[in-house]
Amino acid sequence: MIQNYEELYITVQSAVEAYLKQDDTVEIVFQKNDNNTCEIKNKQNGKKLVMMFARMSDEYKVGFAFYEPDAYGGFSNPEWIDDIGHTEFDEKFALTLIDQHLVRSAPASDW
Numbered sequence: 001m002i003q004n005y006e007e008l009y010i011t012v013q014s015a016v017e018a019y020l021k022q023d024d025t026v027e028i029v030f031q032k033n034d035n036n037t038c039e040i041k042n043k044q045n046g047k048k049l050v051m052m053f054a055r056m057s058d059e060y061k062v063g064f065a066f067y068e069p070d071a072y073g074g075f076s077n078p079e080w081i082d083d084i085g086h087t088e089f090d091e092k093f094a095l096t097l098i099d100q101h102l103v104r105s106a107p108a109s110d111w
Contacts, residue, residue: 002062002086005036008053012038015094019103026103042102046073049097053086060086066101 002008009032016028027043033050041048046069054061062085065078084093 002053002089003060005038005053008051008062008089009038011089011091012040012051012094015091015098016040018091019095019098023103028098028102040098040102045069045102047102048075049101050078054083056083062086062089064097 002011009030013030016030019028020026029041029043030038031041032038037050037052039048039050048067049064050067051062051064054063061083063081063083065081067075067078069075
């Protein structure tokens with residue numbers, strides 16, 4: 001369960017570390033941004049996920065957006081955006097995001 005940005009950072013960093021232990025051929029990096037979002041990026045293919053903790057009405061959620069680099073390696077608009085309740089976001093969920101979208105590139109409709 002995520003209750004604040006610090007817990008989001010810790011959970012995502014932990015998921016990155018766990019993923020790298022099971023697959024040392026992938027290079028995933030974590031970064032905190034000035035606007036309190038965080039991102040994880042596959043340095044090999046340039047794909048990244050940006051995550052944020054937000055309140056929506058009376059609910060807290062973790063939002064995430066998936067970006068693929070353009071032909072020049074830059075990013076404009078996300079390919080897709082989604083969110084999940086803060087009680088459902090955990091290391092296992094973050095591992096699934098890393099595996100299916102940063103590494104294996106499953107289409108959004110598959111998950």
